[in-house]
Amino acid sequence: MGRLTTLAAVAASLSAAAAQTFQRLGACPDLGCVLPPDQSDFLPGQYFDLRLEVHAPVNGSEAFNGGVPDDKFSVTIAKEGGEAKGVAEFFAIDEPKLETWDFKWYEDLFAQDAGTPSVVNVASRIYRKIALYEPGNYAVTLTYYDGQTTTANWVVRPLATKKKAKNVILFIGDGMTTNMITAARLLGHKSINGKYQSLLQMDQFPILGHQMTHSIDSFITDSANSASALYTGHKSTVNAMGVYVDSSPNFFDDPKVETLVEILKRTWDSAWGAVSTAAISDATPIALTGHSRSRYAYGSLVDQGLNSVTNYSWTNHGGPDVWFGGGAEQFNPGSGSYEGKDYYEAFANAGYDISLNKTSLLELGNSSKALGIFCQSHFPVWLDRNVFTDNLNTFKNDPHGTTSPALDLPGLKEMTLKAIDILHTRGGDKGFFLMSEGASIDKQMHALDYDRALGDLLELDDTVRATVAHLKAIGELESTLILVTADHGHGFDVYGGVDTQYLSSKPSDREKRRAVGTYEMSGLSQYTVPVDGVSYGTGPNFPVNWDPRYTLAQGFSANPDRRENFKVHKSPRKVVSSTPGFAKSDMFVDAKDSPDGFVVNGTLSVTESSGVHSLTDVAVFAMGPCQEMFSGVYGNVDVFYKMASCLGLARPDGKTPADPESGCGSKH
Incomplete structure (x- = not known):
């Protein structure tokens, strides 16, 4: 009873921590891991591997079972409405050997700052190059630690054997x-x-x-x-x-x-x-x-x-x-x-x-x-x-x-x-x-x-x-x-227009920002208007003028500190650099980037040197x-x-038009 209580507490703590910065293993919220995990989809006949892991944390908030993983775990697979079978039996393959290893991870930023990682011991098996051919819903259930289970629900998509596009x-x-x-x-x-x-x-x-x-x-x-x-x-x-x-x-x-x-x-x-x-x-x-x-x-x-x-x-x-x-x-x-x-x-x-x-x-x-x-x-x-x-x-x-x-x-x-x-x-x-x-x-x-x-x-x-x-x-x-x-x-987005000539002429950041016009003051594009009758000659569907006076006010929602003048950069841009006296990972506005622009405060960690997705x-x-x-x-x-x-790639069995004798894995 004590073991089950402990497991329930661990499961609750894992659920609460699911959205935190650090994860023990991304696709595995429990001490039992099924990879591919819950909610995975498959093409009929697509080869894949099935990895099972049982974790035994040695220390940290998840410490369990003295750090000894259950190496007697079992796994079954069942198609909806069908009988559950052992994976090796279901796919008609040999049972793979047991593997063991350990790994470390940080539970949060405090643990990282302190240099105190959590250690996890692992017992694992992997079933290589298997395939599912019948569309439908499947449940893969890993059983470990005296009855604890992790279930992965899989979907095999419908068949499609006819090529509709060459x-x-x-x-x-x-x-x-x-x-x-x-x-x-x-x-x-x-x-x-x-x-x-x-x-x-x-x-x-x-x-x-x-x-x-x-x-x-x-x-x-x-x-x-x-x-x-x-x-x-x-x-x-x-x-x-x-x-x-x-x-x-x-x-x-x-x-x-x-x-x-x-x-x-x-x-x-x-x-x-x-x-x-x-x-x-x-x-x-x-x-x-x-x-x-x-x-x-x-x-x-x-x-x-x-x-x-x-x-x-x-x-x-x-x-x-x-x-x-x-x-x-x-x-x-x-x-x-x-x-x-x-x-x-x-x-x-x-x-x-x-x-x-x-x-x-x-x-x-x-x-x-x-x-x-x-x-x-x-x-x-x-x-x-x-x-x-x-x-x-x-x-x-x-x-x-x-x-x-x-x-x-x-x-x-x-x-x-x-x-x-x-x-x-x-x-x-x-x-x-x-x-x-x-x-x-x-x-x-x-x-x-x-x-x-x-x-x-x-x-x-x-x-x-x-x-x-x-x-x-x-x-x-x-x-x-x-x-x-x-x-x-x-x-990224565009939110207005900029008079770059006015911006460059002003001495302070606050005055420079007056060059940014919004709504009726944003103006129109001048990229398709030649300068003094001269264009870059790069052909239709490209700008004829890459450096107009009135340009786009554009920017990022996720960026390091930077300086903006909104002009085209005639050599590749570098917005930040390290500064003497600070750690190399600390990024500051590069003095050579847009020197006539104004500083835009970043939204990312000071260790980030570029925008992010x-x-x-x-x-x-x-x-x-x-x-x-x-x-x-x-x-x-x-x-x-x-x-x-x-492309007609979803096959109902192991045979393909290119190789009529081929086949691998269960026909379930």
């Missing part, structure tokens, strides 16, 4: 919100008396929906687990992709879930690719094939992109047919590549044509697989590649690994159109999937460099416009579902087969299930 192109504007889209429209499209004379391409899509972006254990997501939700239909934890985060010390042994391209490859043997203006090892592109709790394991994740999951028997996705982006440091053995390997050579040996600049990209044939790595780290942004081009010479980002600048750079449009040509050829009647990311919308919003962010958003829309035209030209528009969405948002829902624009599925408001995981349904 191809799917998923555009992701990283961090892109409706407010940013509105601001970008104002910059790039002329209006007369409140009516736009032209529109963004995404404005013209027939279907608009919204997705909610929460992660599994936080309202605010990052790019890794939000991309993972879009690609797997399973929510995860910040920094994780393709896995449910367990408490083990190994970054790569966490329970995995199969991604869209892995399922698409084994089901239809379709072609697939990824294009990004970030490093190809960055979260959004690499999550298509990555399975790790750490998005920062870049080298190993690149290896997974070529060779499938490291040290693990999993679906072989065959490697991308197209991989275009940055991140050359992960391919050069002298730059810290995974295990010192030359990944240019590894991809070449696997049959890839290699391109390291725009010139060679445009010369690639369409029949072979292609790897294009055009710079180290992330691409210089559209504004620097097209307007402030002298900035390119300040980069030391040559894809060969030297300290020279990469000057022969393609844009998102060139990479995407070339990727479509290759995938169209290689996919043939089997079709293709392409993810194309405008990455620095997010990266520049983090830096509070709004003009650079909005420039990349306009580049994304220009790419979408060119894609629609190109698909029509090659006869694939009617057979291709095109989606434009984001992985998460930022708390926000709670906001993000838009989903849809055009083509299945477009009607994407209207309304839904979770980010639903984007995966809608794409999977449109």
